[in-house]
Amino acid sequence: MTVPENKLIITSLANLAEILPFMLGHYPDDSMVLHNVGPNLIDGPTMASPLPDNPADWKEEAELFARRFMTHVQENAHDTVGEIIVYLCREPEPGQSAEQVIELLRPVSNSLTETCTQLRGSVTQTLGLVAGRWWAFECEWDGCCEGDPLPALDDPKSAAAQLIRMGYSPGRRTGEIVKEFRPAQPAAPGQLRVLDNEAAAYAAQCATPGGQEVALDVTHWLLETAIRAFRNGATDLADDMAARIIHGLQNGWACDHGIEFAEDDDLPHARRLWSFLARRCLPPYTQKAVPLLSLLAWVAWRQDDTLTARLALKDALTADPDYELAGLLVCAITDGEDPQVLLNLARETRAERLARTTHSDPTTH
Template sequence: MSPDNTVQVTSLPQLAEILPYLLGHYPDDSIAFHAPGPNFIDGPTMTCPLPDDPAEWKAAAELAALQFVAYAHEKRHDPGQGVIIYLCRDPRPDETPWDTAALLAPVTDWLTLTLLNERACVLQTIGLVANRWWAYECTTEGCCEGQPLPPADDPTSVKAQMARLGRTPGPRTRDIVKEFRPATADPDFLKDLDSAVAQFNARCATSAGRDATLTSTCAQIDAAISQFRAGATTLNRTLATQLVVGLHDDGAVEAGMAHTDDDDLPHARRLWAYLARHCADPFTQEAVPTLTLYAFVAWRQGDLIAARLALRDALTADPEYDLAVGIHLGTIDGEDPRDFLATARENRNHRMAHIQHAVQVASEYRPVTDSTADRHREALDTATEYHSAQTSTNRGQLLARYGTIDIIGGALADFRNGPSRLMDEIAARIILGLQDRETRDAALSTGDENDLPIERQLWSYLARRCVPPHTDKAPPLLTLLGWVAWRQNDTVTASHAFSDALDIDPHYSLAKHMLDGVRTDCDPAALLAVCREEAQRFAAGRADLDNL
C-alpha cells in the first residue's frame, strides 16, 4: 500500500479484527494462516476447515500446517519470516466462549510444532470466538483472554481505518454458503430425486441410452437457463430432478460450463445454487456437479471465496471428482477461467459431433423395426432349434463350424455379384454359427483391403436381423463389423460397434480387447497377422473333421 493507504496493525486487538479483511470473508470453524508481507496484509493466506469432532483436530491441524508451508513456498514466500495463525470457532449450545477457547488451546501446540519442523516461525496464534479474541502466546494468566473485538467507533480500530479507505469486511462463511447449501429437506423433491436416479441409471445402461440422455440433459440446461434469464426463481420438480441427475454425465457438466455467455452468469449462478440447495441429506453427493458448476460461475465472476467454499462442499462429498479438483487448483494457481471455458466448449462440440455421428453409424447395423422384423424373428426361432440339435455332438460342432465358414464364403460371393440379400434360413444359420467363438475368429477379416466393403455389408446386414428377443446374438456380428471398420481406419464406427456389443454382453472379451486397441491408437496390423495365422490353423483343421 502507498503511505496514504497504510493500515496500522500495532496491537493484538487490531491483529484479531483484521482477519476478514485479509481473507475477504470471516471463516467459521476454521484454521486460517497469514504470512505477513511488506505491508502486512500482503503475503499468502489460507483457510482450512476445522472438523466438528475435536478428536479429528490434531490430524487436521498437522495437515493444514503442511499445506500452508507448501503453498507459501509456491508463492515464493518464506514462512520462516513469520506466520500468524487464527483459530475460529463459535461456541456450541452447551459451551461458553471460554470453554470453546480452552478446547482450541491444544490446536496451537500441534500447529506450532508442525510449522517449526518445517522451519516456519509462528508470530502469534489468535483465537476468535463469539466476537472475542484470545492470544495463545501470552502466558500471563488472565491477560489477552476473551477481550471483545474493538468497536467500530474506535478511531484506532482496523474497522475505522478500513472504512476510511472505503473497504468493508467480508461476509461470514455461514452467510455465503446459504446461497448453495441445503437448509431444510423437501421430502417430495428427495423422493422424486431418488426415482430420477434410478431412471437415469436405467437409461444409461447402453451407449445409445447415454447419448440420448446427454442430448436431453443439454436441452434441459438450455431450457432452465432461459427460464432463469426470464426471471424465474424455481423449476418444476421433474425438470429439476432430471437436471440434477443428468449432470452426473461429464458431457452435461461441460455443456453447463460451455453454454453461458458472460451476460448469463448471474442467471446460471442462481440456477446451480437452486439445484444444489435441493440436494439435502442423504442426497448430498448428487449435488457435486451442480456445486462444481456454481463454483465455476463464481470463479468467472471473480468471487473466489464463494467458489472455494462450494468446491469444499463438492470435494467433501466426492474427493475424487476430477473437475472440482481441477477448478480448485485453478483458483489457487491464479489460472484464467476462460481457459477452462474454452476447453469445455471444445469438448462439448466434440461430444455433440460424436453423438450425431453415432446416430448415423447406428443406422448401419441397428436391428430393423419394420415389417420384416417378424420374418427375421421366425427364421432365428426355427434355426435355433435346428442348430442346438446339430451341435449336441463333437462331430456336429465341427460340421457346424466349417459349414458356417463355407456359407459365409458363399454369402460374400453373392454380395459381390449383386443385391445384398440372403435367404432368411441362410442368414439365420450364419448368425447362430457365429455364436461359436472359434467360428467367429475364423470369420475375422484377413483378406485384402478390396474385400473389406463387401465384408462390412454382410456383417451389417446380419446384425440388423438380430431383432428381439435375439438381440443377444448380435455381439459377434458387431465385433466382426467393428474389426472391418477398424481395418478401414473408420475408428468412429469401430468404437460404436464394439461399445454396442459390450452393452449387450459386458463380458464379450474380443470386443473389449479391440475397443481398447482403438482407444489407445493401436495399429490393427499386429492383430491382423494373428488373425491370418488363426485362419490358416482353422483351414488346416478340416483334416480333423475327415478323421472323425
Template sequence: MSTPNNTVQITSLPDLAQILPYLLGHYPDDSIALHAPGPNFLDGPTMTCPLPEDTAEWRATAENAARQFVGYAHDRGHDPAQGVIIYLCREPRPGQSPEETAALLAPIGTWLTNEFTWHRATVLRTIGLVANRWWDYECDIDGCCEGEPLPSPDDPTSVAAQMARLGRTPGPRTRDIVKEFRATADPDFLKDLHAAADHVNTRCATNAGRDAMLALTLDQIDAAMSQFHDGATVLSRALTTLLIVGLQDDAAVEAGMAHADDDDLPHARRLWAYLARHCAAPFAREAVPILTLFSFVAWRQGDLIAARLALRDAITTDPDYELATAIHLGTIDGEDPREWLASVREGHAHRAALLQHAAEVASEYRPTTDTTAVRYREALDTATSHPYGHVPTAEERLLARHGTIDIIDGALTDFRNGRPQLMDEIAARIILGLQDRETRDAALSTGEENDLLYERQLWGYLARRCVPPHTDKAPPLLTLLGWVAWRQDDTITATHAFTDALDINPGYELAKILLHGIRTECDPAALLAAFRDTAARFAASRADLDTL
C-alpha cells in the same frame, strides 16, 4: 506492525484480531486461518482450512494444514521463516461457553507451532476468535488477552474504522456465504428425486439410452438457463429432478460449464445454486457436479471465496471428483477461467457432434417411446405367458426353432415386398423365439448381399419393440443387426449395437466375440463361412422333423 505507507495501522493485538475478515475477504467459521504477512502486511499468502466437527481429527488436520501452507508460501516466493500468524476460529456449540471453546482450540495452536517449527517456519502469534472475542495464546499472563471483545467499529483508531475510511467492508461469514448453495431437506422433493433417479437408471441401461438421456439433459439445461435468464427463480419439480440426475453425466456438466459468457454468469450462478440447494442427504453426492458448476461460475465472476467454499463441499463429499479438484487448483494457481471456458466449449462441440451421430445410429434400433410402446409391451407380456415361453422336450424345441425361422423368412418376404409391418403377436413370437441360442445362430445373416437391407430393417424393427420391462430381450436382435451392419462394412453401427447388447447383458457371448472381431480388425468373411456351416447343419436338422 504497520504498512510502509501507513495506510492501515496494525499496532496492537486487538487490531491483529480484527483484521482477519478484511485479510481473507470473509470470516472463516470453524476454521484454521494462516497468514504470512508481506511488506504491506495485508499482502502475503493466506490459507484457510475447515475444522472437522470431530475434535479427534483436529491434530491431523492442523499438522496437514501447516505442511500445506509452508509449501504454498514457498511456491509464491514467500519465506515462512519470516513469520506466520495463526487464527483459530470457532463458535461455541450449544451449552458451551466462549471460554470453554477457546480452551478447546488451544492445543491446535501448539500442534501448528510444532509442525511449523519442524519446517523452519516462525509463528508470530496465535489468535483465537470466538463469539466476537479474541484470545492471544502466546500471552502467558493469567487473565491477560483472554476473551477480550473485538474493538468497536466506532473507535476511530480501530481497524474497522480505518478500513471504512478506505471504503472497504469486512467480508461475510462463511455460514452466510454457504447459504447460497448449501442444501436444505424437503422430504417430498427427495421422494420425487429418488423416483427420477430410478427412471433415469432404467432408461440408461444401454449406450443408446444414455445418449438419449444426455441429449434430453442438454436440452433441459438450455431450457432452464433460458428461464433463469428471463427472471425465473424456480423450476418445475419435474425439470429440477431430471436436471439433477442428468448432470451426473460428465458430458452434461461440460455443457453446463459452456454457459459462462459474461451475460450468462448471474443467471447461471442462480441456477446452479438453486439445484444444489435441492441435493440434501441422501443425495449429497448428486450435488458434487452442480457445486462444481457453481464454483466455475463464481470463479469466472472473480468470487474466489464462494468458489472455493463450494469446491470444499464438493471435494469433501467426493474426494475423487477430478473436475472439482482441477478447478480448485486452478483458483489457487491463478489460472484464467476464460481459458477453461474455451477448452470446455471445444470439448462440448466435439461431444455434441458425437452425440448427434450416436443418436442417428441408435435411432435405428432404440426402443420406441411413443404411444405404440404400450401396445408392444402388452404383446410381449402376452407372449411371455404363452406356452412358447417354455418348451419341455427336445423334439418340441427343434420344432419351435424351425417354426421361428419360418416366421422370420415370412417376415423378410413382407419386408422385401414393401410391407415392413408385422402383427404384434408375430413380432413378439419372433423376439421370444430368438432368445434361444440355436435359433439365433440359425437366423444369422448368411445369404447374399441383396438380402442384407431387409434383414437389417427387420432386426432394427424388432429391437425397437423391446420396450421396458422387456429390454432384456434385445441382445439377440442387436447382435443380429450388428452382424448385418458389419457385413455391410458399417462398423460404426455394428459397434454401437454390440456394445448396447453387452450393456444389457454383459455375458452375451456372441456380441462379445463379434465386437472383439471388429476391434481387432478381423475379416468377417471367416466368420461368415463358419455361420454358413452352422446354418447348413440347422437346415439339415429339418429332416428330423419328418420322424416326429
C-alpha cells in the same frame, strides 16, 4: 489489500485480531488462517482453510495446510518468509462454551506453529477468535489475553473503525455465503417426492437397451433449456425438471456439458442455475449436489470469487472425497492456475459435441 503507510494504527493484540476479516474480505467461520506479514502489517500473503467437521481430523489438516501455505509463500517470495500470524476461528456448537472451543483449537495452533517453524517460518502470534471474543495462545500469563470481547466497530480507536473510515469492508461471514448453495430446511412440499419419482424413472430409463444414451441426450436438452430460461430471467424451474437435471448430472458426460456454460455472458445465469439446483439436494439426496457444487465452484472461480468456489468444493469433497472435477478444481485454485485453460478445453469439448449433434432432433441438443 494495501493500506497507506502510517494510516492504520495497531496498539494491541485486540487490534491485530479484529483486522482479520479486512485482510480476507470476509469473516472465516470455522477456519484456519495463516498471514505472512507485509510492510503495512495487513499486506502480505494470506490463506484460509476450513476446519474439517470432525475435530479428530484437525491436527492432520493443520499440518497439510501449513505446508501448503509455506510452499506458496516461498515460491512467490523467492524463498523469503517474514513473520507469520496464525488465526483460528470457530463458533461454539449448541451447549458448547467459547472456552471449550478454545481448548479444542489449542492443539491446532501448536500444529500450525510447529509445521511453519520446521519449514523456516517464524510464527509471532497465534490468535483464537470465538463468539466475538479473542484469545492469544502465545501469551503465557494466566488470565491475560483470554476471552476479551473484540473492540466494537463504533469504537473510534478500533482498527476496524479505522479501516471502515478508509473505505474497506470486512465482507460477509462464510455462514452467510454458503446459504447461496446449501439447502434450507425444511423442504418445500412435494420436492422430495418428485426427486424420488424422477430417480426411479431415470434409473428405469438407463436400465433399458440404449437407455443411458437416451437419458444423456435428454439431460443435454434439459440443460440447454434451463440455461436459456435463466438467461431470460428465470429464477427457478418446475420441480420435475429440476429433479431430472439433478439426476442426469450424475453422468460425467452431462456434467462436462455443464462446464461449457462459462463464457462471460453466461456466468451470472449459470451461477444462479447451479445454486438453485444444489439447494434442491436435500437429505437423503445430499450427495447428488456434488456435480452441482463443482459446477458452481467453476463458475465462481471464473468470476474471481475463489472464496465461494472453495466453500462449495469443501461441501462437494465432504460428500464425495473422490469426485474428480472437484479435486481438479481445488488443485487448480490452490496452485493459482488460470481458469482460461479449463475454459479453452470446455470450448473444444462443446465444439466436438455439437459436431456430433443431429440438429433435426431437439432432444440431442
